[in-house]
Amino acid sequence: MHHLLLVVNDAIATVTLNRPDVRNAFNDEVIAELTAVFMALAERPEVRCIVLAGNGPAFCAGADLNWMKRMATYTHDENLADAQALARMLRVVYSCPKPTIARVQGDVYAGGTGLVAACDMAVSVDTAQYCLSEVRLGLVPATISPYVIRAMGARAAHRYFLTAERFSAAEALRIGFVHEVVKADQLDAKVHELAQLLVQNGPMAMKACKQLVHDVAGHDITSGLIERTAQVIADIRVSDEGREGVQSFLGKRKPNWLLP
Secondary structure: OOOEEEEEEOOEEEEEEOOHHHOOOEOHHHHHHHHHHHHHHHOOOOOOEEEEEEOOOEEEOOEOHHHHHHHOOOOHHHHHHHHHHHHHHHHHHHOOOOOEEEEEOOEEEOHHHHHHHHOOEEEEEOOOEEEOOHHHHOOOOOOOHHHHHHHHOHHHHHHHHHHOOEEEHHHHHHOOOOOEEEOHHHHHHHHHHHHHHHHOOOHHHHHHHHHHHHHHOOOOOOHHHHHHHHHHHHHHHOOHHHHHHHHHHHOOOOOOOOOO
């Protein structure tokens, strides 16, 4: 990988955007690398959670300027293929079976908000600024919208998609876009605290929980949905992990998935 750093330690994989000279803006190469690394980590059983981080003053400034210059000359079909690659990358992050944490150490602009929103959790420094700036360029935040709207809600999206104004980490917390806002010297400790909670849990149960949220959120409570949720708990109860979890709890011992 040329644009990312990967470290795996004690079941926690940290993927770091490493283009600080361009504020971690992404291009087609970064998109391909992010897609590949998240797909690979999804298949590694020793990895229990993934932290997405950034080096330098910004977490991610959105699209790389040189990439945007190239896109300006693309045909419609070339633009479609380009957008589909970005959409696939965001989907891979969002649907990763491992729990994910965005470690936001600096500003987040445009497509960078999609990366934060695609993660399960987000911890932000209190000095970070957020901006969905696309309309200022005559564009729209289309490919990131499924994730950003889910994260901040449609009402907030109406405002921040349309005004392209910057908003603070405190506002991001208020609207639910991030889960924690901390001082810079507390960022790693808070991310580590969340990661340690995650690695204690049943890996298959967390995978099922992520899928459960995806399946249930925003859907009407129909008989079909109720039936699917009953099926989920029935399936997990008879799984090896489910049986081990219950038996270890009743036997007052640690489950076998805990790390030594």
